[in-house]
Amino acid sequence: MSKPKNLFEKVWESHAVRTLPNGQTQLLVGTHLIHEVTSPQAFGMLRDLGLPVKMPERTYATVDHIVPTDTHAEPFEDPLADEMIRELRKNCEAYGITLFDLPGGQQGIVHMVGPEQGITQPGTTVACGDSHTSTHGAFGAVAFGIGTSQVRDVLATQTLAMTKLKVRRIEVDGELCPGVFAKDVILHIIRLLGVKGGLGYAYEYGGEVFDRMSMEERMTVCNMSIEGGARCGYVNPDETTFAYLNGRPYAPSSEAWDEAVERWRAIASDPGCTYDDVVRIQARDIAPTVTWGINPGQAIFINERVPTVEGSAPGEREAVAEALEHMKLTPGTPIRGTRVDVAFLGSCTNARLSDFTEVARYLEGHRVDPRVKAIAVPGSQLVKAACEERGIDQVFRKAGFEWREAGCSMCLAMNPDKLIGDQLCASSSNRNFKGRQGSPTGRTVLMSPVMVAAAAVTGEISDARTVFGVRGVEA
């Protein structure tokens, strides 16, 4: 009987090609995803070196960051955006890379497209020039973001020079309270462990809460691993994983399916395996969480007060002061009741079918506060179509949300969806960095989709459990 191993070790070992002269590992990248922002320079470097793409059939492309969401009609108004999509098409065409393009109906945020197509699979390595590649870890893949020179490396060699990560298991046991969502769980984890707590680690999420989660919820959690400093995060594959993948276009079929499931079961962390660190959290201790500052770790429960400089740890005071100044929040006052100008429901963190379905359940019969600009941006064309088939878009439209085309949109504002001046945005995205949503003085408050809806209808940061009367919760 060999020594029990965790999933990360098993995947690492099966993909390790050799040890490089400097001691790093040459790691095989099974699945490579690309998009228009971080790939053009990589193709340029490849051309400069006169190298071909090693395994074009293992790279998949889509266009997401720069696409406008009011209309996908081309040419785009922004000539720079238009140049980028044309460059991506040219490169995919030249090197024989599959592109999920706008006219095909399967375009979307790259981290939505991989899972939807069944390209993202357990026991694989996934790399993409985007830090939220950690999302794919929800399937029990070792998935991480890379830079553009590394995109070149993968295109040219299908491998990367990597240093092995340590593994921290984060266990959340018990049952989440009503009105507490996957987003709250990950915001709470980042708050507890800090934005640099995960440096050097892969996070393994385990325990009853993650066992019960749907694939879409697991994706929300894994997506934000990088916000906690962990380059990748994963959940061990189980029946939920297999049920999600079964029948997807790129998933194995017929006999190959059974063999694959057998392999996927075996890739999960072995009972009795060891970790470099273990953190345990009780589900009942987690409440709806919102950020108050300028990094995702600066978060509090909805019923808490905005921190004060004096009340913060001595080493934190400068950071707290800087965050308070940017956010223009009054220290020591409840975060609840803060005026909201924009409500953004979208991004690779929370723009899947289940996010819109959940919000629609509550939104029915409510109206967006007239002072709020509310936009709902499906993460992919398939999500948009599924919502429209179910009439979910109508719930959003009737409530006063703008119902948009698929893309990254106001998560990072590389398209026309931007905050103006110091607008405050209740956002289901993943980063509240200064200037992140397109205005240097814009302010972002991260929260779950249902909390975004509550902020939209009340015009202020609110406890969704109260606004929507979630049963089992006392206001």
Next chain:
Amino acid sequence: MNTLQPIKTVTGRAVFLPGNDIDTDRIIPARFLKCVTFDGLGEHLFRDERFTEEGTPKQHPLNEPRYLGATILLSGSNFGCGSSREHAPQALYRYGIRAIVTISVAEIFFGNSTTLGLPCVQASAGEIHRLARLVESDPTLKLTLDLEALTISFGDDSISVELPEDARKAFVTGRWDPIADLLEGTAETEVTAANLPYLSG
């Protein structure tokens, strides 16, 4: 095809950028990522921290004439967190930064910088603040980062710094861009791929 030169030392004047968790959106805002080359990114480095929306310079260390020409950047912890955009180290490099000294650095940023030949070394908060004070009182002070000895020397004083051994070795042996080494592993890569059912099927 390895044409890289070893990087054993970086000598230059320094500039201190106070603060922790300085993210890549601050280093290079997303709107400057709308490009198909990295050319010209240096001028947008820390754009929104250094200039108002109208383009008026703000108070910022990189706007102070006395730090012009500094090639070594000193800062706090978790530097370069957030987005994986290589545009961030590209902007720093094109601006003229040749070494980064921080308490800690985000991983993707570290890897991206290493591949460009831009070493990111770690020092204690106390030592960084000491260097910052020295540089502030004498901006012409020359620091020398020695990647073989893992020290930063200045005048007749020095401090020790840390850098993971694999990265250190990559710099001093001129293999910081791994592409040549990766290409040499092509045959072994094919063997590894053949053993993985999802790649060989």
